[in-house]
Amino acid sequence: MRFKWVILPIVGVAAVAGLYLWQNDVSAPAAAEIKTARINRETLSREVFATGVIRPVVGAEINVGSRVSGTVVNLPVKVGDIVQAGELLAELDPTPFKALVAQAVAEIELSKAELALAESNLKRKQNLADEGYSPDTDVQAAIRDVDVARAQVKLAQARLESAQINLGYTRISAPIRGVIAEVTTREGETVQASFAAPTFVSIVDLDRLEVQAFVDETDIGRIFIGQPARFGVDTYADTDFEATVTAINPKAAMQNGVVNYVVVLAFDGQEDRILRPEMTAHVRLQVGERADVLTAPRAALRQDRGRQIVLVERNGDWIEQQVQIGWRADQKVEIVTGLNEGDIVQLNPI
Secondary structure, eight states, X not given: OHHHHHHHHHHHHHHHHHHHHHHHHHHSOOOOOOOEEEOEEEEEEEEEEEEEEEEEOTTSEEEEXXXXXXXXXXXXXXXXXXXXXXXXXXXXXXXXXXXXXHHHHHHHHHHHHHHHHHHHHHXXXXXXXXXXXXXXXXXXXXHHHHHHHHHHHHHHHHHHHHHHHHHHHTEEEOSSOEEEEEEOOOTTOEEOOSSSOOEEEEEEOTTSEEEEEEEETXXXXXXXXXXXXXXXXXXXXXXXXXXXXXXEEEEEEEETTEEXXXXXXXXXXXXXXXXXXXXXEEEEEEEEEEEEEEEEEGGGOEEETTEEEEEEEETTEEEEEEEEEEEEOSSEEEEEESOOTTOEEESSOO
């Protein structure tokens, strides 16, 4: 027992000493990492920033419906399918329309027979009148009968053309090339065509999209047709898309009480069709450019009593240096005086 009492105090002293050393090690602050940047000459671009939305151009989104009433018997497309112009989208039961075509054909044959009879009667009346056996009034009546019969033939022909057109309407085809965005009917469903044609399918041509950017009224005066721009979307955060201003809407668009103007941007690079309608676009419109100027990151600047100050490295020490800045871009500024090319400045100085 005496041996154990000797060991325990020694162990206790060691534990206390270890705890003291650990606490002192933890409490010692680590040296803060200093981030720096080099002052370089480069081209500085001034940009206007705006939020926009990707939308189909006019005519690139089509709602396709039926011009006649009937039962859907064939619907070969589904959402996501790529269709070509003229490709079948849906088909209605053609049976009643074929019957109307046959009826119109029969009416033409009947009206032609009635016309032939009227013409024969007119010829007979004219012969009798020439011989003095029939009054002129009978001839005039026969002429009117021929005119009526000819009109009936034309009417029957028009009915046939109408019936054939309606029969053609039972096959609904794609008016443009695109992707099926929506299907709102199914096989076996009966559709009623009234004043507005019922929509079967919506098609979007993903090759014909544009960006509609909402530019603040304070910046709209610097936007012009043909101006270069770039934009990105949230789902492809590391990708920039090039665009060009093609239109500026003269009518203001109010958003949360702020006056904006819609600026339309055309873009290419949709070969893989990764962009979709209604995606949010983060737009940058280039409104000016300064070439071969000294630039510094905005993060290197701090204000001190109205002065722009940077911390610049001089012989291993950090020295405060007042600078004069010119152009301001998104992340960088032009340095007019105070720094030289190659200087190292501290970022986020305290």
